[in-house]
Amino acid sequence: MAVQRSCRPAAAGRSTRASVRSSRALAPVAAVGGVVLLCASIAVALTIGPADIRVADSWSVVAAHLGGNPSGLSPIRDGIVWDLRLPRTLLAAACGAGLAVCGTVLQSLLRNPLADPFVLGVSSGASTGAVAVIVLGAGGGLLSVTGGAFLGAVCSFALVVVLSHTLGGSTDRVVLAGVAAMQLFSALTSFVVMTAADAETTREVLFWLLGSLSGAGWTDVGVCAAVLAVGLAVCGGHARTLDAFAFGEDAAAALGVGVARTRLVLLSVTALLTAVLVSSAGAIGFVGLVLPHAIRALVGPRHARLLPLTALAGSVFLVWADTLARTVLDPQEVPVGVVTSLVGVPAFVLVLYRSRSTR
Secondary structure: OHHHHHHHHHHHHHHHHHHHHHHHHHHHHHHHHHHHHHHHHHHHHOOOOOOOOOHHHHHHHHHHHOOOOOOOOOHHHHHHHHHHHHHHHHHHHHHHHHHHHHHHHHHHHOOOOOOOOOOOOHHHHHHHHHHHHHHHOOOOOOOOHHHHHHHHHHHHHHHHHHHHHHHOOOHHHHHHHHHHHHHHHHHHHHHHHHHHOOHHHHHHHHHHHOOOOOOOOHHHHHHHHHHHHHHHHHHHHOHHHHHHHOOOHHHHHHOOOOHHHHHHHHHHHHHHHHHHHHHHHOOOOOHHHHHHHHHHHHHOOOHHHHHHHHHHHHHHHHHHHHHHHHHOOOOOOOOHHHHHHHHHHHHHHHHHHHHHHOO
């Protein structure tokens, strides 16, 4: 019996090492497959819609606008691809990647499997800012809905920082401060809509609150892509630090990590990235909650692999969610946040069940 008991830890250790090696081997394959799948998803998404446009037509339009030969398509069909579908699809890819990366960072940083980009109350603040512009006319016409949403998100995050610092600054306090800010700004949004909005404005606000990429333009794509690149660079540079945070703040500090400074930097980056994405696309849920768990189960917890693969998964997921949102009830459009929630809830339940069964 003693021999059997002594063999069990060794067998468990061999199983763990084999799992780690498998994850390392799978990561490059998953990365290449993710890039190919993302490119194919964008190409196919451009062809889906009322106008009959082929993949070759889409590429010819893109090539023509980038300095190549004329596409040969009519101006209307050219505009459908270049001015409507392509910026919308690229914005969906950028938003999906950014929200997924934010969820990955927050779940590790706060050691909370339910953390996502909205745990800091940033989404609720952005919603309040957007509603203030749409309903109350805040800014006197000088402030766009996107600008109002961004300012609201920044105010919400500032409140979270002040509250968490006042309460002690631990990760639990950050989560609690985020929940408080989320409830506060959600209440403010509801109050403004109920007291000052007419039926048509209420419908417009509701559509934005549920997430929509219908107004995507090249400016939105450029801003979101630039902020996403910066966010990925900063978070990727802290990949080893995030690995240390998985063992707790005390363990990270023992390894030489500046816990308070690192937490403030990463929280600020994720809040800024979330604010920009939400201000352009509205509140889109479950992307940052579900996908990090799914990719972590696939390639393991090491953030050097986890962050880029989660970004790719988020991009592919939101491209197809938006494609479904704009076509499933054509000509009526479904808010993309509704689609992500309908898909995300069962997926999250499945992830929780699989994690329970593997314990």
